[in-house]
Amino acid sequence: MSDLVIFDKCIARPDEQDRKYLLRDHLLGVKKAVEQRLESDYGFHCHDTIYIRLAGLAGVCHDMAKAHRKWQRYIRGKSKGGPNHAPEGAFLFSYLGYHLLQQERQWPSYAVHWLWLIRDIADHHGALKHLDDKHWMGAGAWEEMDLPGIAVFMEQVYPELRHVPMTVEALDQWIDQVYDVFKEAYDLLDVGYSPDYGKVMDQLSLWREITTALIAGDRFHVATIEKTGFNQEDHIRQDRKLDEYCRNNGDQAMAEIRNEAQSQILSQLAKDPGRRVYTLEMPTGYGKTITALKIAAWLGREQGYEKIIYVAPYLSILEQTSGVIEKAMDTSVLEHHSLAVVAEKQKDEDLEEEGKLHSGQLLMESWANPVVCTSFQQWSKAIFPGKAQDTLRRAYLHNSVVIIDEPQIFAPESWNVFLCGLESVTKLYNLRIFFLSATMPPFDYGLSEQPGCLAINPVKGMERYQVEQKGEMDEQVVAEYLLKRSRNGIDDKKALSRAAILNTIADAYLVYKQLSVKIKPPHLKLLHGMMIPLHKRVEIKKIKHSQAENKQECQYVISTQIIEAGVDLNFDHIIRALPILPSIIQAAGRVNRNGSGDRGILTLITFLRGGEKDTRGSIYPATLQKLTDELLQKQEVWLESELLELIKEYYRKMFARNSYEAGKQAIIDAYEGNWPLLGQQFTPFKEDYFKLPVFVPWQVEKEDRDFLPRRFVELQKRLGLYSAEDIYACYEDRDYYSHMSFETRKQFMILMNHYVVNVPAKLAFSLVGKDLYLINRIPCLWSGSDYDSVAGLAKRAVEGFDTII
Incomplete structure (x- = not known):
């Protein structure tokens, strides 16, 4: 031819x-x-x-x-x-x-x-x-x-x-x-x-x-990507930096206890340094993250490990920890999560065909950085890749210390499959795995041998909180109980920081409405999963600022479970609608977190919406509710040390009743040909609803601008985009991307996703309509009345979405 x-x-x-x-x-x-x-x-x-x-x-x-x-x-x-x-x-x-x-x-x-x-x-x-x-x-x-x-x-x-x-x-x-x-x-x-x-x-x-x-x-x-990792000198320098960070953040009552806990953990590791997998079990607030980083530096010096990969369940925890690592270790961190995914005009396949994949994209997807912070979902794709491109994150995985935070959040159905895959890649790439949690799930049915246990019990005689059990309450009674709670018949005037954690957004919103009759902002806050990330972060920073100011004024926070893991908030008293035991432990970790002053109180209640509807079953399996109730009924009041023993009994009985081994059949099916069962259908979380993204042009109040996240402000300045409307206008302009480098496009998507909330499809269609999803992957909510400046989308979620938190 x-x-x-x-x-x-x-x-x-x-x-x-x-x-x-x-x-x-x-x-x-x-x-x-x-x-x-x-x-x-x-x-x-x-x-x-x-x-x-x-x-x-x-x-x-x-x-x-x-x-x-x-x-x-x-x-x-x-x-x-x-x-x-x-x-x-x-x-x-x-x-x-x-x-x-x-x-x-x-x-x-x-x-x-x-x-x-x-x-x-x-x-x-x-x-x-x-x-x-x-x-x-x-x-x-x-x-x-x-x-x-x-x-x-x-x-x-x-x-x-x-x-x-x-x-x-x-x-x-x-x-x-x-x-x-x-x-x-x-x-x-x-x-x-x-x-x-x-x-x-x-x-x-x-x-x-x-x-x-x-x-x-x-x-x-x-596009050549050079392997990068820490050397011996780097590890020595970082160890000094971590010590310096601990000294500079040592003005809290818990500082001495945290330093002692850190020393004990490192001593335990030095006596048993050869295991591939460890659990790091420390009570909430004892400094697990910094201790894990010290462990990584020790393994780097003593055994030649070169990288740190931190894995978190939620983006809020991931970004918070990423900031801590950058500050504590004085090093750059590569973040790989859904907010950093770049929307390309061309399909990735087309770019690959032409050899035009950006080196920045390859660097991010191959985790070619000494420190990587990523999510459960992205880490799971390294073990069970769904696309050929996903395998790139294995390219420089060797000799890494992997820190997996809050593993109890994994769906039980996925846990053993995940462990089996994790153990295999750990051997293949010479990894060292450290699970961090105060509520550690069992490993008996997923790993071939038990992990090494690095553990610290609460300081003897120091009980930061106690858990009390009350009866049934509806939204009105919860509001009244928060406003005036008594201990031994005497009004508790010292509990200045109070919270209620409910199981669903609708429950939280109804309690908030009851309280809002008597308590007004800024003394009353509402937090839940259908607020845009920027809104949540600003409100959390405002709460932390108020707590740090230590003014003699009561503060009330109504929330769903989103504050139970990785959110550094501290309350004197929390009311918790009965969940399952791991959530109780996590909620308790927000009570008297720094161990100062009087013992904090966590009050457990059976919440009945409208005095009738118990929404606990919308979130938690009936079998785990029953197990929780059986264990809690042994006594009316539990101290911190007693609860940490109780959680071990909970997990033993939970997996004895259902070992969740049936999911491992997917491993056999994958080997016999059906890889997509693992690569495309394995998920660390159970999703009951198909969700769609919605962009919300929320504007922070002028007086709250100081509470904007540091990275958000830096991205605004770098891109010259200061309003939600301008950001969305750039998103709609598809030619906008063609003039930007990969790194700038990634930064733009991170900035934009501060305004994006994922909601059930039915709700999304009611907010923006179906047609807009055919035009834009992320449509904009222009109706100002749907998104409340305090309650977010909670007004639209009172009925019909009880599994959304």
């Missing part, structure tokens, strides 16, 4: 000035990168030459079909689109890989690896699909490529394949044979009865390491 391009002149990406990016150079570069990664000192098959040779062949084949004349026209800007090259690459590999293994007399020993590599090539620009997806079979318009030139190239790279014919006729004949070969390999995946979940998970982790080698080799050949 007249426009058929000679293979040696095919390009992989557009020319840059005098530099050409030849396709052959790209294929050889990926081959080399794949082989070098798999030959390194980690992994299961580091000395297996057949395995490495086969993976290198996948690197050569993955983009081979870019030699197609139409794709070459596309990449040279002569047409708008090119054919999908991935299926053809998978088909070519299936042919050459099979013959390579036959020639080495290693079929069927490596038949499963052959199968995995076919799937990886077919999926290397998209979702990781079921092994049984056969769209790659028979793929290839080989007459549209310089097949003789490809054959010469392959013979140069793999001389042992010189006798394997590379002609259109030979590949057509392979179409008739490949299904039977595929079936033979697929049958080898049957694990039989009573499988060892750990060993099966190890094989899956090996598969995804192969995927990582291919994807990293492909992406990093386009």
